[in-house]
Amino acid sequence: MSLDLIIRIGTKLILPFILLFAFYVQFHGDYGPGGGFQAGVIAAGTVILVAITFGLATAHRIAPHGLVDRLIPLGLLIFAGAGVAGLLLGYNYLEYTGFSRTPAYGHEYGILIVEFGVLVTVSGTIIALFYAFVERNR
């Protein structure tokens, strides 16, 4: 727990905006720069900031070990599942045409789903890495 008032209040003020920016980067990745990788790192950054400012215990309350460890394979499963869904709809693996009646929208949804999978895996991995490093020799 950092005792510096400015850091604690500043963190509290800035956290929602960082998280919002992460989701902006995620879901605006279709139109501007960004996507699952970048958004995942920024989202993981919020948890790291909490851990640095308020201590590991608080960070564990927000993102417990069990959740973080499950996020890593979950994102990969979302990605691979999107591919399997394409197969079941009668198209090639990872071909999103069947996700909507209009093929172009199907591709748009497919990209959104896949990017979400990337976000989940990347943020989970970064948080787990951070935990693994910080909790060593404690």
Place this chain on the structure above:
Amino acid sequence: MALLTMLAVVTVAIVRRRSLFAVVILASIYSFLMASVFLVLDAVDVALTEAAVGAGVSTVILLATLHLIKTVEIRQVRTRVLPLMVATVTGAILIWGTLTLPPFGTADAPIHKHVVPRYLSESIKKTNVANVVSAVLADYRGFDTLGEVTVIFTAGIGVILLLRGGRRRDRLADGDKAQ
């Protein structure tokens, strides 16, 4: 050009420093400069990644590593001839490889002729996604991205197993007690 000069200066500074803390901070500065270079080259997606991963998370993880080890590098006593030779040969091969590249920024370079025109003209119609990078990444090259995510997954699991392995159960038990 100014950016590239600053990159070179930071690189020399990184090589000459013995304090690892200074090296980590300089590496972070290097990443920010690199992000600016990507921005100048209009590769905004790469710039965003470099700023977030290279300058942000890498710095935090390296600082966390410094917390675990000593912060001053021990002076090498072994011979430096072999590393110098490896570095020189690799650098020479890389420079030799750039000699036959088309001039920087030419529109008719081979890379712009193959599939790029198709991506640029078709991707918005076919995928409804305005950012061509996203369309290529998640749709046209979906397999590659799936592979990338698998690599991240594998790397994450590997590091967690190495750093946390074996003692995880004790720690979980401790955590339960603390709650």
